[in-house]
Amino acid sequence: xxxxxxxxxxxxxxxxxxxxxxxxxxxxxxxxxxxxxxxxxxxxxxxxxxxxxxxxxxxxxxxxxxxxxxxxxxxxxxxxxxxxxxxxxxxxxxxxxxxxxxxxxxxxxxxxxxxxxxxxxxxxxxxxxxxxxxxxxxxxxxxxxxxxxxxxxxxxxxxxxxxxxxxxxxxxxxxxxxxxxxxxxxxxxxxxxxxxxxxxxxxxxxxxxxxxxxxxxxxxxxxxxxxxxxxxxxxxxxxxxxxxxxxxxxxxxxxxxxxxxxxxxxxxxxxxxxxxxxxxxxxxxxxxxxxxxxxxxxxxxxxxxxxxxxxxxxxx
Amino acid sequence: xxxxxxxxxxxxxxxxxxxxxxxxxxxxxxxxxxxxxxxxxxxxxxxxxxxxxxxxxxxxxxxxxxxxxxxxxxxxxxxxxxxxxxxxxxxxxxxxxxxxxxxxxxxxxxxxxxxxxxxxxxxxxxxxxxxxxxxxxxxxxxxxxxxxxxxxxxxxxxxxxxxxxxxxxxxxxxxxxxxxxxxxxxxxxxxxxxxxxxxxxxxxxxxxxxxxxxxxx
Ligand SMILES: Nc1ncnc2c1ncn2[C@@H]1O[C@H](COP(=O)(O)OP(=O)(O)OP(=O)(O)O)[C@@H](O)[C@H]1O
Ligand SMILES: [Mg+2]
Numbered sequence: 107x108x109x110x111x112x113x114x115x116x117x118x119x120x121x122x123x124x125x126x127x128x129x130x131x132x133x134x135x136x137x138x139x140x141x142x143x144x145x146x147x148x149x150x151x152x153x154x155x156x157x158x159x160x161x162x163x164x165x166x167x168x169x170x171x172x173x174x175x176x177x178x179x180x181x182x183x184x185x186x187x188x189x190x191x192x193x194x195x196x197x198x199x200x201x202x203x204x205x206x207x208x209x210x211x212x213x214x215x216x217x218x219x220x221x222x223x224x225x226x227x228x229x230x231x232x233x234x235x236x237x238x239x240x241x242x243x244x245x246x247x248x249x250x251x252x253x254x255x256x257x258x259x260x261x262x263x264x265x266x267x268x269x270x271x272x273x274x275x276x277x278x279x280x281x282x283x284x285x286x287x288x289x290x291x292x293x294x295x296x297x298x299x300x301x302x303x304x305x306x307x308x309x310x311x312x313x314x315x316x317x318x319x320x321x322x323x324x325x326x327x328x329x330x331x332x333x334x335x336x337x338x339x340x341x342x343x344x345x346x347x348x349x350x351x352x353x354x355x356x357x358x359x360x361x362x363x364x365x366x367x368x369x370x371x372x373x374x375x376x377x378x379x380x381x382x383x384x385x386x387x388x389x390x391x392x393x394x395x396x397x398x399x400x401x402x403x404x405x406x407x408x409x410x411x412x413x414x415x416x417x418x419x420x421x422x
Numbered sequence: 423x424x425x426x427x428x429x430x431x432x433x434x435x436x437x438x439x440x441x442x443x444x445x446x447x448x449x450x451x452x453x454x455x456x457x458x459x460x461x462x463x464x465x466x467x468x469x470x471x472x473x474x475x476x477x478x479x480x481x482x483x484x485x486x487x488x489x490x491x492x493x494x495x496x497x498x499x500x501x502x503x504x505x506x507x508x509x510x511x512x513x514x515x516x517x518x519x520x521x522x523x524x525x526x527x528x529x530x531x532x533x534x535x536x537x538x539x540x541x542x543x544x545x546x547x548x549x550x551x552x553x554x555x556x557x558x559x560x561x562x563x564x565x566x567x568x569x570x571x572x573x574x575x576x577x578x579x580x581x582x583x584x585x586x587x588x589x590x591x592x593x594x595x596x597x598x599x600x601x602x603x604x605x606x607x608x609x610x611x612x613x614x615x616x617x618x619x620x621x622x623x624x625x626x627x628x629x630x631x632x633x634x635x636x637x638x639x
Contacts, residue, residue, distance in 0.1 A: 122529045129526055140514070329510045332472060333571070334500035335527045337493075 130342030137347050141319055145351060148315040152355025153362065155304045156402060160363040160390065162297045163398075167388050169293065173255075173286055180255060180279040182248040182264055188216075190244070190272040201270055202246060205263055207254040216244045243274060257283045305405060308352075312409025316348050320413065345410045352406025356399050364389065423448040423610045424469060424579070429478030431464055438464050440634035442478070446612065451605045453621055454614040455639075456631035462614035463507055465631065466581045469612070470502045471495050483578065500528055503572035507583040507614075509564045511556040511571075518543070518552040521570045528575060542570040545600060561588035569597060573604060580604055582613045586620055598624050 138145045184202070186195070195213070202211050214222070219242040250260060260283065264276040320327070330340050367389050374387070390398070424446040431439040438461040446452055454462050467473040468480070471487060480487045483501060490498055503524075511520050521542050525535045543549045546566035556564050565588050572580060580601060586594035598613075598620050605611045615621070621628065628639040 125529060125531070136514075323514075326512050326514065329512055330523070330527070331496070332470075332499065332504065332506070332510060333524050333527055334496045336496045339496075339527060 126339065126342060127346075130346045133343035134346035134350055137319060137323075137343060138350065141322070144315055144318060145347075148311060148351050149355045149358065151311050152308055152351060152402065152405075153358035155308055156356050156359035156398065157362045159301055159304050160359055160398065162300055163390055163394065164363065164367070164388075166293060166297055167390060167394070169290065171386075171388050173290070180250075180260070180283065182250065182260060182267070182276060182278045184246040184248065184267050184276050185243045185274045186245060187272050187274045188243065194272040195244075198246065198267075198270055198272060202248060202267065205266070207251050207259055207263060208248055209251045210249040212247050214245050214247060216240050216242060219244060255283070257287055305401075308405050309409045309412065312348050312351060312406055313413040315351070316344050316410040317413040319347065320344060341411075341414045344414055345407060348406035348410030349403045350406070352402040352404070352409070353399065356402030359402075360390075360395055360398065423450070423483065424612075425481040426469075427479040429468060429475045429480060431461070431468060431473070431475050437634050439468075439475075439631075442636045444629065444636060446610060448610055449605070449608055451602075451611045451624075451626040452613070453626055453628040454612060454631060455616065455621075455628055458616075460631040461634060462631055463583055466504070466583050466612065466614055469579075470499055470504055470581060496527075500575065501577055502579045502581060503575060503577035505565075505568050505572045505580075505582040505585045507587065509556070509568040511564060511567055513556055516553050516555060517548060517559070517567050520556065520567055521574055524571045524574050538574055542574045545573070546570045546597075562590070562593060565589060566593075566597070569600065573600065576604075576607075576609075578609055580609050580611045582611070582615075584615055584617075585613060586615065586617050591619065594620055595623060 184198070186198070199211065199213070202208060217240070220240050223242055248263070250263065254260070254263075257280065260278045261280070264278050267273060268276045327340055367387070371387055424444070426442055426444040429439060429442045429444075430437070442465065454465060456462055464473065468475050469482065469487075471490065475488060478488075482498075485498065487498065512523060515523065518539060522535055522539045525538060530538070540549070543552055546569055548563060548566055548570070551559060551563065556567065559567065565585065569582070569585060572582070582601065585597055585601070589597060594617065601611050601613065602624060613620075630637045630639055
């Protein structure tokens with residue numbers, strides 16, 4: 107019985123909260139309609155800032171994709187000793203297959219390696235004719251799965267294989283990976299800094315718009331209080347106004363980004379794309395878009411909360 | 423219901439109310455009269471927590487009003503319907519929404535709210551002006567909107583500050599009979615007024631404010 111009563115009260119509370127939110131929404135829309143100019147400027151600023159951030163985001167995503175494309179060309183090469191026996195080769199092959207990070211292994215015999223090398227030399231291959239033995243070692247060429255093309259993972263695989271009997275040397279694109287990883291770390295830091303500065307700017311702008319909106323209605327707020335409205339009831343519409351601004355601005359920025367993206371993709375001729383070695387330019391993936399929209403709404407929420415906290419505290 | 427003990431209020435060094443003690447029973451109907459500037463509005467403001475008394479104690483509905491937390495004040499005010507001398511209507515909301523606002527604040531369902539607002543509009547005779555903004559109404563019409571808003575939540579206490587200030591004789595009598603019927607349903611009513619005619623037609627206990635002091639008539 108008591109439990110039923112509690113459930114009932116809980117349900118009534120939910121319904122009341124829902125009703126208040128609907129009301130706050132209507133009020134916020136009215137306020138936006140009344141303060142069209144101010145809201146347009148704020149939403150425009152949010153859209154520009156979010157677009158700026160989105161450009162960084164796009165570059166980041168495509169660099170990452172490029173790294174993955176290029177990473178496909180980065181392999182771990184295990185050079186074998188000349189005197190290695192067939193059973194040692196089989197042993198090594200099993201050893202390599204043991205690593206779950208590995209996508210593909212291929213064996214290149216001494217003879218195949220020499221033919222490949224000669225093919226690369228083309229017309230100058232005559233210089234090899236004088237050799238009485240084959241100087242090129244046999245090798246295993248290992249392709250690593252996408253998630254593991256990092257310095258750490260590839261280094262670990264290389265070190266693990268270097269100690270196995272019959273292995274002469276293990277090579278992987280260490281320097282290149284190192285440099286790229288450092289670059290990406292700095293790029294992420296830079297993106298974080300730009301994002302942080304833009305977020306601060308947006309908070310400042312949103313909180314100021316909401317503050318103006320509140321100031322233009324201080325007399326109304328005063329009356330609402332006299333009639334028994336709680337602070338939450340009064341704040342609700344302003345907070346939703348800020349969230350609508352954040353949402354609309356972000357949606358506009360995503361549309362701008364998409365239009366810009368389409369133009370760039372259509373202008374880039376296939377040859378340019380070929381030269382740079384990537385097949386496609388990516389747009390922000392759907393979870394990135396959701397992430398952007400949520401941050402936009404969140405910034406609107408925090409921005410209005412900041413200004414309301416200050417204003418409503420002074421006047422009770 | 424409403425008890426004031428030695429309440430004083432001053433603005434700067436100007437003493438508006440001096441040592442006011444007052445006891446209003448539940449279900450009573452009380453007039454507060456006195457010359458302009460006597461402090462009638464100030465007294466009503468103190469009762470519903472619009473301004474804070476400097477000295478004294480006050481019990482309303484068993485609550486020690488001067489000790490209320492800020493977050494409790496809205497809920498306290500909902501027990502009281504106030505007709506402000508300057509109406510205090512929301513300038514950007516229609517007549518309908520101004521009256522409905524008092525119901526929305528306390529979270530009344532839309533369906534029930536609509537019915538109540540219609541009844542309130544009919545009660546003060548403004549159904550045909552429900553979509554107008556307050557500023558396009560006459561003073562008397564604005565006053566009636568304020569009265570409808572004060573009565574719609576059926577508060578246990580009604581404070582009316584010059585509720586007939588802008589109304590002619592007939593409408594004044596109609597408005598007063600609205601307060602009378604709320605009073606007969608159990609509400610405690612305090613009306614601040616200069617209007618001798620309504621006092622004559624609806625005689626009740628009178629408190630007269632003079633030079634900041636309350637005198638029982
Ligand atoms: N916020 C304030 N600051 C300074 N003085 C004030 C303030 N509010 C009221 N007063 C002064 O207090 C006195 C009483 O004001 P109050 O409004 O209570 O009078 P009243 O009896 O309601 O008058 P009326 O019949 O004209 O409405 C007036 O002299 C007024 O100037
Ligand atoms: Mg007055």
